[in-house]
Amino acid sequence: MTRIRTYYYKGVTGDTILATTRGFIPISELEGQTPTVFSLSEDERFTVKQTAGPVIKTPGLAQPITIRCSNNVNITCSQTQWFKTDGKYCWKRAKDIKINDILIVLANGRSGAWTGQRYKVLGIELTTNRDYLYTMEVPETNNFIANNFVLYHNEEVY
Numbered sequence: 480m481t482r483i484r485t486y487y488y489k490g491v492t493g494d495t496i497l498a499t500t501r502g503f504i505p506i507s508e509l510e511g512q513t514p515t516v517f518s519l520s521e522d523e524r525f526t527v528k529q530t531a532g533p534v535i536k537t538p539g540l541a542q543p544i545t546i547r548c549s550n551n552v553n554i555t556c557s558q559t560q561w562f563k564t565d566g567k568y569c570w571k572r573a574k575d576i577k578i579n580d581i582l583i584v585l586a587n588g589r590s591g592a593w594t595g596q597r598y599k600v601l602g603i604e605l606t607t608n609r610d611y612l613y614t615m616e617v618p619e620t621n622n623f624i625a626n627n628f629v630l631y632h633n634e635e636v637y
Contacts, residue, residue: 489559490612498624518620532616547602554626561631585627
């Protein structure tokens with residue numbers, strides 16, 4: 480019996496803003512480039528700068544999902560995109576996120592430093608737009624900041 484493998488690209492829509500060393504830039508403007516992005520360190524501090532692999536544009540095959548959090552930030556992405564959730568080494572696919580789940584979101588801490596804060600999911604909506612998605616790989620930390628959410632790029636999560 481032959482198995483047919485279906486690929487559902489993960490990624491974010493082109494209007495998603497990445498946290499880079501050049502400022503906050505829409506990911507679509509970085510297509511083909513290798514930006515230096517900010518990542519969340521294991522101790523959940525916004526201090527890690529990583530040079531990412533090239534930003535890749537992929538077809539949006541599956542129905543995208545929009546997630547809205549209590550800090551009035553939202554993101555539209557593939558249902559297979561991984562998000563940092565509450566707890567060390569905890570990641571969840573967009574399609575598995577529920578109302579009232581806690582996601583790690585970039586926020587300005589009391590000391591003025593950017594840190595990972597915990598925000599509640601207020602809304603989830605499947606969208607009809609099947610536009611292109613953008614993604615990239617980030618070595619070492621395997622995550623990047625997009626619309627203030629911490630996203631994981633690898634397929635396997637530990």
